[in-house]
Amino acid sequence: MSTLTETKSLVGAFTPEAFAAHLASLPPGLPAWWLERKRAAYARFAALPLPGRTDEAWRFSNVGGLTLDGFAFPAAATAVPFAPIGIKKSAKLVFANGRLFSREVLAADLVARGVIVDTLQNALLRHEALVKEHLLAQPPKFGPGKFSALHEAFLADGAFVFVPKGVELGHPVGLFHYALGADAAVFPHSLVIADDNAKVTIVEYFGSTVDTEAQFAAGANDLYAGHGAQLTYIGKQDWSHRALSFQSNSTVVRRDARVQSLNLHLGARQARHESLSQLQAPGAFSEMLALTVARETQEFDQRTLQIHQAPNTKSDLLYKNALLDQAKTIFSGLIVVDADAQKTDAYQSNRNLMLSEEAEANSLPGLEIQANDVRCTHGATSSRIDPEQEFYLQSRGIDKTTADELLTFGFFEEVLNRLADDDLHAALRTLIQTKFTK
Amino acid sequence: MPSLVIQDLHVAIGEKEIVKGLSLTIKSGEVHAIMGPNGTGKSTLSKAIAGHPDYTITAGDVLLDGTSILAQEADERARAGLFLAFQYPSEIPGVSIANFLRAAVQARMAEGEELDATAYYKRLYAKMDMLKIDRKFTSRSVNEGFSGGEKKRCEILQMAMLEPKFALMDETDSGLDIDALRIVSEGVNTLRGPDLGVLMITHYQRLLNYIVPDYVHVMWDGRIVKSGDKSLALELEAKGYDWVKKELALA
Ligand SMILES: Nc1ncnc2c1ncn2[C@@H]1O[C@H](COP(=O)(O)OP(=O)(O)OP(=O)(O)O)[C@@H](O)[C@H]1O
Ligand SMILES: [Mg+2]
Numbered sequence: 001m002s003t004l005t006e007t008k009s010l011v012g013a014f015t016p017e018a019f020a021a022h023l024a025s026l027p028p029g030l031p032a033w034w035l036e037r038k039r040a041a042y043a044r045f046a047a048l049p050l051p052g053r054t055d056e057a058w059r060f061s062n063v064g065g066l067t068l069d070g071f072a073f074p075a076a077a078t079a080v081p082f083a084p085i086g087i088k089k090s091a092k093l094v095f096a097n098g099r100l101f102s103r104e105v106l107a108a109d110l111v112a113r114g115v116i117v118d119t120l121q122n123a124l125l126r127h128e129a130l131v132k133e134h135l136l137a138q139p140p141k142f143g144p145g146k147f148s149a150l151h152e153a154f155l156a157d158g159a160f161v162f163v164p165k166g167v168e169l170g171h172p173v174g175l176f177h178y179a180l181g182a183d184a185a186v187f188p189h190s191l192v193i194a195d196d197n198a199k200v201t202i203v204e205y206f207g208s209t210v211d212t213e214a215q216f217a218a219g220a221n222d223l224y225a226g227h228g229a230q231l232t233y234i235g236k237q238d239w240s241h242r243a244l245s246f247q248s249n250s251t252v253v254r255r256d257a258r259v260q261s262l263n264l265h266l267g268a269r270q271a272r273h274e275s276l277s278q279l280q281a282p283g284a285f286s287e288m289l290a291l292t293v294a295r296e297t298q299e300f301d302q303r304t305l306q307i308h309q310a311p312n313t314k315s316d317l318l319y320k321n322a323l324l325d326q327a328k329t330i331f332s333g334l335i336v337v338d339a340d341a342q343k344t345d346a347y348q349s350n351r352n353l354m355l356s357e358e359a360e361a362n363s364l365p366g367l368e369i370q371a372n373d374v375r376c377t378h379g380a381t382s383s384r385i386d387p388e389q390e391f392y393l394q395s396r397g398i399d400k401t402t403a404d405e406l407l408t409f410g411f412f413e414e415v416l417n418r419l420a421d422d423d424l425h426a427a428l429r430t431l432i433q434t435k436f437t438k
Numbered sequence: 439m440p441s442l443v444i445q446d447l448h449v450a451i452g453e454k455e456i457v458k459g460l461s462l463t464i465k466s467g468e469v470h471a472i473m474g475p476n477g478t479g480k481s482t483l484s485k486a487i488a489g490h491p492d493y494t495i496t497a498g499d500v501l502l503d504g505t506s507i508l509a510q511e512a513d514e515r516a517r518a519g520l521f522l523a524f525q526y527p528s529e530i531p532g533v534s535i536a537n538f539l540r541a542a543v544q545a546r547m548a549e550g551e552e553l554d555a556t557a558y559y560k561r562l563y564a565k566m567d568m569l570k571i572d573r574k575f576t577s578r579s580v581n582e583g584f585s586g587g588e589k590k591r592c593e594i595l596q597m598a599m600l601e602p603k604f605a606l607m608d609e610t611d612s613g614l615d616i617d618a619l620r621i622v623s624e625g626v627n628t629l630r631g632p633d634l635g636v637l638m639i640t641h642y643q644r645l646l647n648y649i650v651p652d653y654v655h656v657m658w659d660g661r662i663v664k665s666g667d668k669s670l671a672l673e674l675e676a677k678g679y680d681w682v683k684k685e686l687a688l689a
Contacts, residue, residue, distance in 0.1 A: 387491070392528040392580075395488050396542040396596060397516035406541055410532030410579070 011046050012068025013185065014150060022073070022154055030124055033132065041152035048146040057143030060330045060362040061301050065270045067244065068150075071216040074184035077101055081178065081209050086430075087423045089203070091117040092174040098156045098186050101178070114164035117173055120189060123160035130162065134222050135191055138250045142274040142303045147246040151187050151218040158189030161202065165226075168199035172234075172424070175204040179215045179239065188219040194229035194257075201232040201421070206247075207267070208240035215243040217268075222250050225257035227281070232260045234424060236431060239267035241298070248274040253313075256283035262419065264428060265292040265300050266435045272301040279306070279313035279341075288317040289415050291428075293408075293435045294327030294359070304333040306348065308341040308374075317348040320415055322408045323359035332364040335378060339370040348378035353411045355385060355404055405436050440466040440503050442487075442520075442604040442635055447498035449479070449486040449660075455496065456482040458660035464604060464635040471638045471646055473671065474657030475679050480639045481525050483657075484606040488522040489515045502604070517546055519603030523593040523610050525639075530580040535592065536562070538580050539599050546600070565598040569625045586613030594625050604635045611645040623648030643675040656682055 019042045023035065050066055051058040077096035092104040100119050105111075116127065123131050140148045159175045177188035194200050202223075208215060217239055225231040239245050245268040253259050265271060277286040292300045306315040321329040331350040352361035363380030385407050393403035412432065419425045442464045449457035456479040464470050474480055486493040487500055489512030499506050507515050530538070539562065544553050566573055569591050581589050590610050597605055607626075611619055626649050630636070638651065646654070646668055654671045656664040658679075663686055664670065674682070 386528075389528045389530050391490055391512060392524070392530065393538070393541075394512040395490075395516055395522050395524075396538070396600065397513050397545040398541050399513045399545065400511070402541055402545065403513075406533050406538065407530070409537075410530055413532030413579075 010049065013071040014045070014068055014154065016042075016046070018073065019153060022156065026156065027121060030121070031128055031132070034124055037136075038153050038155070041149045045146055045149035045153055048144050048149065050146065051143065055143060057303070059332065059364065061272070062270060062299055062328070065244070065299065068216075070183055070214070071185040072183045074179070074181045074186075077178065077180045080176075080180070081207065087203070087427050088171045089174040090169045090171040092176070093117065093119070093159050094176040094178070095157065095159070095188065096178045097180055097184060098188070100157060110167075110169070113167050114162075115167055115169065116160065116162040118160050120158040120160050120191060121156075123191070127160070127162065130193060131160065131191065134193055134224050136220065136222065138222070138252070138276065138278070140248075141276055141305055142248070147218050147272075148220060148248050151189070151220050151246070151248070154185070154187045154218070155189050156187065158191065161190070161192045161200065163194050163198035163200045165195045166197045169201070172201035172203045175202060177204070177206050177219070179208050179217060179243070182213040183215065184213070185216040186219070188217065190221040192222070192231065192233070193224045194226060194231045196226040197228040198226065199230040201424075202234065203424070204233070204235045205238065206236065206245075207238040208243065211240050212242055213240050215240050217243060217245045217247070219246070220248045220250070223259060223261070224252045225254060225259045227255045227257060229254070229257045231257070232420075233262070234428070235261070235263040236428075237263070237265050237267055237271060237273070238431070239271070241267060241269055241296070243268040245271040247272070249276065251275070251277045251286060253277065253279050253284035253286050255281035258285045258287075260287040260289070260418070262289040262291070262415065262428075264431065265290065265294075265302075266432070268298065270299045270301070272303070274303045276305045277307065277315055279308050279310060279315060281310045282312040284310065285314040286316075287418065288315065288319075289418060290319040291412050291415050291432070292319075292321040292329060293324075293432060294321060294329050295324045295435070297326050299328045299330070301330040302332070304331075304348075305336065306334070306346055307336045307338070308344040308346060309338050311340060311342045311344070313341060314345040315347070318415055318418075319350045320353070320412060321351070321361060322353045322355060322411060323361055324355045326356070326358045328360045328362075330362045330364075331380065332366075333378070334366040334368060335376050337369040337371050337374050337376065342371050342373045344371060344374040344376065346374070346376045350380040351411075352380075352382040353385070353408060354382055355408065440603055440635070441501075442637075443501040444487070445499045445501065447483070447486070447500065448496045449482055450494045450496050451482065451492060456660055457486065459498070460657075460661055462637075462655065462662060464637055466603065466635045467632045468653065469630065469636040469638060469649060469651045470653045470655060471640060471651040471671065472655045472657050472662075473640060473674060478657050479660045480657055481608055484522055484608045484637070484639060487606060488512055488520060513545070516600075516602075521597050521600060521602030521605045523590075523597060523605060523607040525608040525612070527581050527589045527593055529582045529584075531582050533580050534577050535580055536576040539596065542596070542600060562599065565595055568598070568628065569595055570621050571595060587615060587618045590614055591618065591622055594622050598625065598629060603633065604637070606637045606639075608639045609641065610638070611640055611642055619645065620648065643671045646671050658682060658686065
């Protein structure tokens with residue numbers, strides 16, 4: 001009897017029965033290794049305790065706010081909101097409650113050149129080897145990984161993007177994930193492979209229809225940039241303001257490849273975002289960017305790892321948070337330089353703009369360097385609105401709230417300016433704006 | 439007729455009194471120049487009128503069209519028709535001139551009224567052309583990396599866009615080269631008219647050759663100690679402030 005209660009508290013709504021029902025709901029013909037991995041993941045999830053106050057990997061997080069209880073597996077959606085990112089796309093996949101809802105297919109010439117934008121379920125059937133090589137292939141590096149295990153266990157479907165050698169996509173691929181309905185639990189996933197010298201931009205969006213519904217999301221993505229590939233990833237998290245969100249992103253960068261990722265954090269009541277970059281061969285470069293607008297009692301918990309595994313690799317991280325009201329942010333970042341990764345150039349910076357006396361920003365920058373010929377810099381700052389700048393704007397008739405908003409955008413601009421694409425830049429600005437007008 | 443009335447104004451920074459009982463009435467259409475040695479409180483006066491929160495008004499009043507503005511925030515005063523061209527304009531990284539001015543123009547529109555973007559840019563470009571400011575500046579961050587002269591020109595651009603009733607211009611001429619001085623002065627003269635009153639703070643008589651004032655005041659230790667017409671500026675230039683000091687000592 002007591003074991004039963006204990007098990008239940010560890011799994012919440014994600015019971016063994018729920019897992020069995022999930023497996024039963026999957027289409028026939030999925031590879032056995034994948035089902036086996038899911039079973040193993042469920043066992044890990046069920047055995048691991050919820051993060052506790054003394055967990056180093058969750059330092060400063062409100063672990064009391066973490067819960068697995070009360071969530072449900074939502075039915076298929078009948079409608080989704082209008083796609084909020086008004087830019088031209090090469091292809092689009094829209095998922096609602098974990099199922100493909102709609103799609104815009106690639107142009108025929110891109111299909112003919114071997115580009116694939118499809119569901120993970122289809123990819124597991126048709127491109128099994130590729131999926132097996134890359135899907136959730138990196139071990140958890142941000143603690144024991146209870147939520148990553150939960151993601152793997154319940155992942156039903158997601159996006160699969162493959163851009164073959166030397167192919168460049170002119171417009172971004174749009175991947176949309178919606179959670180619809182109260183208590184909905186979703187497990188979004190995107191697997192993106194840019195083969196050697198390929199070039200692609202991914203725009204991923206996470207959102208809800210009703211901003212006040214409690215929801216649960218445990219998502220992940222895998223980005224792989226082959227030799228000389230150029231991969232740009234834009235992620236926008238805009239879940240309902242009562243959602244609990246976990247997202248674990250992994251990026252592998254090969255020789256002379258360049259990955260730029262920008263994560264925009266707007267939604268959820270409590271959101272943890274883990275971002276791992278592995279620079280695996282000389283010339284690899286990962287630029288890691290993030291912007292957060294934290295309001296009311298929101299908590300954004302960002303954990304990053306820049307792992308330099310080969311010489312002459314470069315990483316550049318810039319995370320900027322704007323904090324209002326009683327919001328809280330955590331940035332915990334670590335640069336790891338392996339012994340043979342000489343001539344590493346690594347940069348890490350977390351900047352917080354405090355727009356309220358009651359907001360709280362925590363920064364834990366870190367270095368772990370085994371090589372001796374490296375250049376690594378890191379730093380964290382918190383600042384307030386400059387009263388002279390505020391007065392200058394006010395003296396032009398702009399009210400204080402709007403002035404602060406303009407100054408916050410000014411603060412973000414350094415990050416947005418890193419984007420090469422002006423349309424994307426404008427679309428992101430608009431999206432951030434909605435958070436202020438709410 | 440619209441007026442800006444400064445009545446026995448006392449302004450303190452912290453415990454220190456800087457402006458010590460200054461009275462001045464500017465009527466619409468008039469240009470008043472204030473001259474005075476460094477540290478005498480000219481910028482303090484202009485920032486206090488504009489509503490800078492660091493400056494405490496310990497006594498006196500400022501009336502815009504007969505209504506006291508002292509209870510209003512800086513942005514309300516600006517929307518009521520006041521404009522301050524700063525001696526040292528702030529640099530605002532990441533906020534473009536276009537977005538900044540747009541927000542300022544929008545702030546003056548009625549609730550629910552939409553800004554006509556095409557008309558806005560047309561007007562902005564016309565004013566920029568008048569002040570010989572490169573149109574590329576619209577996408578640059580406000581004052582960031584601007585030369586001293588570019589900053590001053592940008593202040594006048596804002597004034598031209600916002601069409602205030604009363605403008606306080608704090609050393610708009612300093613840092614301007616000869617050509618820029620002429621361009622900026624011409625710009626101000628274009629704006630000059632029955633609907634604008636100007637309080638112009640300057641150290642140099644040469645500005646007053648371009649923008650001819652109706653009145654010239656000498657400010658000394660937080661007060662206006664002498665007033666006259668444009669010839670007073672010439673006299674000051676010739677005799678220096680020691681002359682004023684001696685006159686003061688005699689009085
Ligand atoms: N924020 C401040 N804190 C303390 N003292 C100040 C502050 N601002 C101005 N002061 C002092 O107030 C006095 C008047 O300064 P203000 O800038 O008004 O002079 P000004 O007449 O404009 O001089 P200038 O011709 O050099 O521009 C000076 O002694 C100055 O040091
Ligand atoms: Mg001054």
